[in-house]
Amino acid sequence: MTELEIGTSVIEMLRQVLRVKVKMIQPEARIFSDLGAESLDVLDIRFRLEKLFGISITDDEIIASLGENLTNEEIDNAFTVQSIIDFTSRKMSAVMV
Amino acid sequence: MKRVLITGASRGIGSAIALEAARRAYDEVIVHYHENHTAADEVCNDIRKMGKAAIPFAANFANADGVDSLIELVRTYKEIHGIVHAAALNVFKPLSALRPNQWDLCLQISTGSFVQIMNAIIPMMPSGSAVVAVSSLGSRMAIPFYGPMGPLKAALEASVRQYAFECAPFGIRVNGIAPGFVRTSSIEKFPNATELIQLASLQTPLENRIAEPDEIAPVAGFLLGDESRWITGQILVVDGGFSLS
Numbered sequence: 001m002t003e004l005e006i007g008t009s010v011i012e013m014l015r016q017v018l019r020v021k022v023k024m025i026q027p028e029a030r031i032f033s034d035l036g037a038e039s040l041d042v043l044d045i046r047f048r049l050e051k052l053f054g055i056s057i058t059d060d061e062i063i064a065s066l067g068e069n070l071t072n073e074e075i076d077n078a079f080t081v082q083s084i085i086d087f088t089s090r091k092m093s094a095v096m097v
Numbered sequence: 098m099k100r101v102l103i104t105g106a107s108r109g110i111g112s113a114i115a116l117e118a119a120r121r122a123y124d125e126v127i128v129h130y131h132e133n134h135t136a137a138d139e140v141c142n143d144i145r146k147m148g149k150a151a152i153p154f155a156a157n158f159a160n161a162d163g164v165d166s167l168i169e170l171v172r173t174y175k176e177i178h179g180i181v182h183a184a185a186l187n188v189f190k191p192l193s194a195l196r197p198n199q200w201d202l203c204l205q206i207s208t209g210s211f212v213q214i215m216n217a218i219i220p221m222m223p224s225g226s227a228v229v230a231v232s233s234l235g236s237r238m239a240i241p242f243y244g245p246m247g248p249l250k251a252a253l254e255a256s257v258r259q260y261a262f263e264c265a266p267f268g269i270r271v272n273g274i275a276p277g278f279v280r281t282s283s284i285e286k287f288p289n290a291t292e293l294i295q296l297a298s299l300q301t302p303l304e305n306r307i308a309e310p311d312e313i314a315p316v317a318g319f320l321l322g323d324e325s326r327w328i329t330g331q332i333l334v335v336d337g338g339f340s341l342s
Binding site (some may be wrong): 016017018019038041043044049050051058059097 | 157186188190196197203
């Protein structure tokens with residue numbers, strides 16, 4: 001699966017979860033501040049990524065992948081649509097290896 | 098060999114009921130949990146200290162496949178004599194602010210999984226078996242920031258009555274418990290937790306406090322046990338009198 005295909009699937013998944021217009025789901029869009037996600041939605045996103053891509057994601061792994069010892073504000077800024085695509089691509093690569 | 102399955106058994110009321118089941122007539126307790134391996138191991142170790150067998154099993158109830166994985170495990174046994182459904186997920190916000198995905202996720206984990214498990218496992222339950230679903234007072238009264246949980250517990254209670262009716266000819270009893278406010282990690286997730294606990298304590302005529310999980314578990318144990326053999330389709334309120342006024 002190419003990164004473009006992963007990106008397309010992630011964007012559609014985010015549209016379904018967060019009920020926002022596709023045009024809002026830009027790579028730099030912040031999941032919490034710009035797209036209105038809450039903590040339960042991050043859990044939902046995780047479960048859907050696991051099912052969509054056949055990967056296994058541990059608790060807090062997505063947020064932890066953003067960096068160590070980040071403040072809430074830094075997490076908010078780093079947790080973007082692109083960060084989810086990148087995270088998924090890395091997990092997919094690991095699965096293929 | 099009497100065997101019982103407890104869903105959501107790694108913490109809170111579920112773990113207290115798992116220990117209660119081990120204290121009673123069950124020889125083997127299947128401890129379902131989502132992903133807190135450490136907590137599940139602790140529950141299993143406590144059960145084993147009582148001389149009973151414990152089987153931890155992780156399954157994600159967010160989708161039907163996850164529930165199926167637990168059902169597959171249970172099907173490896175010949176019989177199962179008890180089910181307690183304590184697994185639940187909530188989002189603590191006004192129901193009117195809920196998004197469809199949040200409703201769907203909470204519905205599947207809290208109530209949908211119960212129906213899926215029951216439909217698969219009822220044929221494996223011999224006469225004399227019992228089922229207990231853990232509901233809450235939210236099924237019958239509005240609670241601020243309780244999100245979808247009240248309506249989902251109401252659906253759970255309706256499912257209990259329906260299953261009680263359908264399973265009675267096979268000698269299987271199905272009941273529920275509806276605790277009031279209980280000191281678990283869930284109550285801390287209310288945005289107004291401190292105020293809520295204070296108010297609930299004041300309104301509870303028995304000792305003016307909220308409950309501990311081990312005060313709820315014996316009631317589930319009673320409904321699992323033979324001493325409640327003439328009770329089915331009922332929801333026992335366990336709230337220290339909170340709902341009286």
